[in-house]
Amino acid sequence: MDDMEELKAPSNGIKIKYDLRRMITARWAITVKKDPHSLRAKELKTCLELIKMEWGERITKLARSVLVRRSFQVKRNLPSPEDIRKLANYVIGCLKTVDLKAENYSRVVQLSQTRMLMYNKRRSGEVDAISLNSYASKTRDIDDLDESLVGELSKVELHLLKSQDLMKVRGKDNCPVPVLIPADLKGRLDFLASSSVRKQAGIPEANCYLFPVVSTKYDNKMCLLFQSPAESQLIIHL
Structure with missing residues (x-):
């Protein structure tokens, strides 16, 4: 994610993780009910594990650092x-x-x-x-x-x-x-x-x-x- 600094809304990268996990989990649940040993079920499970292990380090951490950095650059016009x-x-x-x-x-x-x-x-x-x-x-x-x-x-x-x-x-x-x-x-x-x-x-x-x-x-x-x-x-x- 080298272009994270160029993102207009890095918070989307943080929020989308939970939507993806819900979507993939729902898909995995449907698949595993039909055939728990299918290749499709294993791929979905692997995808969930990868999101759990790598999303925080590769996306969430960088996105939060951008948000913190931008918060210090916001100009607040206070009344005299x-x-x-x-x-x-x-x-x-x-x-x-x-x-x-x-x-x-x-x-x-x-x-x-x-x-x-x-x-x-x-x-x-x-x-x-x-x-x-x-x-x-x-x-x-x-x-x-x-x-x-x-x-x-x-x-x-x-x-x-x-x-x-x-x-x-x-x-x-x-x-x-x-x-x-x-x-x-x-x-x-x-x-x-x-x-x-x-x-x-x-x-x-x-x-x-x-x-x-x-x-x-x-x-x-x-x-x-x-x-x-x-x-x-x-x-x-x-």
Whole structure:
């Protein structure tokens, strides 16, 4: 495989091994049922053994080395720290001035979810998945937390945990991950979680999420373009 470096998708060489083995194994099973001592059955068995012995060394190993090498060459365009600071200040300013009324529920969802997303640097899906039960079970007592969530924390991180409310939410592979609630969000999240406010805003009782997608005549068209209100808010104001 001297031309492995020229392959556009070396991962295909890794994946195709399993498809070939399944196909040849199925063919061998059909053949051996008819005549277990036939030349055809022996050839198929030999082919399986060769794939098992040589594919990893001659193809998989080289393909993985190409993938690793290419991963270091990928350019990742990260946002400027100054842009992030400006956006964070803008969101905080909007949170301070927005009126906590039922007609502004969608706006409060957008701002609060964006603030939570930026403050915790979590995946948007993890913030989207925050439920009312998760918010209701928030804690400030570090003794109530699992060791897997706390781990080895610095003094600054421990101070943040003790001085702010914390929730456990579903993360990648359904593992629990910690999410901190900044002080400027406390009243806004209480507003979003209020059953009476949600009823006035037209949120169905079956909706168990803290940040429901609210369809209004003001922002419905824009929010449909993105996966979540937080992402739409980020893109609109960047």
